[in-house]
Amino acid sequence: MKIPFVIVGSGGHALSVANVARSCDCRLVAFVDDKKAGYTLSGVPIITQGHCKASFKTAHYAIAIADNAIRERVSKEYMTDLSNAVFPTLVHKSSVIGCDVKIGQGTIVMPLAHIGPNSLVDEFCILNTCSSIDHDCCMQSYSSLAPRAVCGGTVEIGTRSAISIGAVINHDLKIGSDSIIGANSYVNSLIANNVVAYGSPCKIIRSRSKGDRYL
Amino acid sequence: MKIPFVIVGSGGHALSVANVARSCDCRLVAFVDDKKAGYTLSGVPIITQGHCKASFKTAHYAIAIADNAIRERVSKEYMTDLSNAVFPTLVHKSSVIGCDVKIGQGTIVMPLAHIGPNSLVDEFCILNTCSSIDHDCCMQSYSSLAPRAVCGGTVEIGTRSAISIGAVINHDLKIGSDSIIGANSYVNSLIANNVVAYGSPCKIIRSRSKGDRYL
């Protein structure tokens, strides 16, 4: 029988992750959320974290938390507490992965997303619906692209940085770590670590610290 | 033999609808347009409305009119006049429909479009090329997304409202009914009924009435 698949989280992002998992024929057995335990989501029971860690020590897991810093913390907790669990890469069947691409554990690629050839996407990243990175890009761990965000070739996105919905990043640029690019922005210059930046062209608006709210 | 498929309209949008119908293996027998009857479009005859309603009482129909208020009126006329006709949902084979999605009759989903999980798309809507709604969205009847328009999760679009080409709508927002969002706009606030709004961020520019011209 197929290995059980558990999704940590029960919000809208968890539903999207479940949708990808189902397109990969995963056997979804539970969502995990202490506050909604006893309910169901899309026909699947929601259980407590205690129940989860006691019952599914060797399951496959997705950490379905959209906030990058919180996803990092929870991913590390689960990897520590469940040393025999597996955190597979999940790629929706409609998405396109180029040649010579490497994708780390725990990364989720939503429908109609694209990863260009010779790109590296590290651990626990999110490429949301219709997002795209082109050739020779690099997404560091826990970074994310919101729906329809797009990067030209040879773009690097730093650890835990978030590119918001519809943003466009020109080729040959680097976004530092723990930075946020606002929705619908157009980035045509380097963006430092630990900043919030938006606009077209994108300007740095203020600094932020790892774990601050997004916008 | 396959049920005949009739497309009401003969403009560019009708051609796009024909393209979707063909990807669904429909047997296209006619376009309907009194002003061009006797000509052909993409190898298919264009006939008059009178000829159509006399000859194809039980056919499958698509109402290929891009204007949302006119499409509503014509759809209702055809449903009244041809009580045994069927108005199927048409989804291009390249498009992606999530789990637990409901789509009403007469709705057309163009190539490379996306409907996220647990979304509702009601009757006679248009999701044009490369458009996307994310998880838990709702499009009311006769609403439309132009090419590459995108909505985050949990967005509601009211009856007959039109989202223009390339527009971006942030998550958790509602667009009222009979409103127009201009091309390339970025929406980050609630938009009332009966308004024209555009810009990045999107601002209400003026009021409009149901059936007014778009922009």
Add this chain to the structure above:
Amino acid sequence: MKIPFVIVGSGGHALSVANVARSCDCRLVAFVDDKKAGYTLSGVPIITQGHCKASFKTAHYAIAIADNAIRERVSKEYMTDLSNAVFPTLVHKSSVIGCDVKIGQGTIVMPLAHIGPNSLVDEFCILNTCSSIDHDCCMQSYSSLAPRAVCGGTVEIGTRSAISIGAVINHDLKIGSDSIIGANSYVNSLIANNVVAYGSPCKIIRSRSKGDRYL
């Protein structure tokens, strides 16, 4: 044995072209670049132009040069020097081509791109990742769409003109020849020949000549 496939160029765009060629099951034997001859790219040898033209007189070729004027010049040189070579149209298997579309030799269609019904794409064009033209469009030879650029229906793009990343062109418009539309621009008016234009809405910023740098 399959016909050998040669890619002229060895930069990031050449890598993207190789990715498309592989999705079409082409037998990639060489990249051509005098400055990098002796090295390899994605496991394939890079050779000199002299070596190429002596050894692969009847091969299939892609001219993987992103600059439109240079691609025109090099394409014409190769067609003159290698009169028995073939310059096939390459379409990534994830892309969608509508009914009644004509595509010229040497044109490359990258992943998740879209060409609407009854459109004409002439010779040696580039439709980059996630770009889209809608019904009844025309791209003249050597023109290009960058990633996620989108055109509504009945748009014409002139010879050697380049539409940059994320740009949106409204329906029923014409972009002249040798013009550049800047990244993330929204075009809602006719654009003349030989201009650089950008912004939302897009304004003409300055004139340019065929072969000038892009921006």
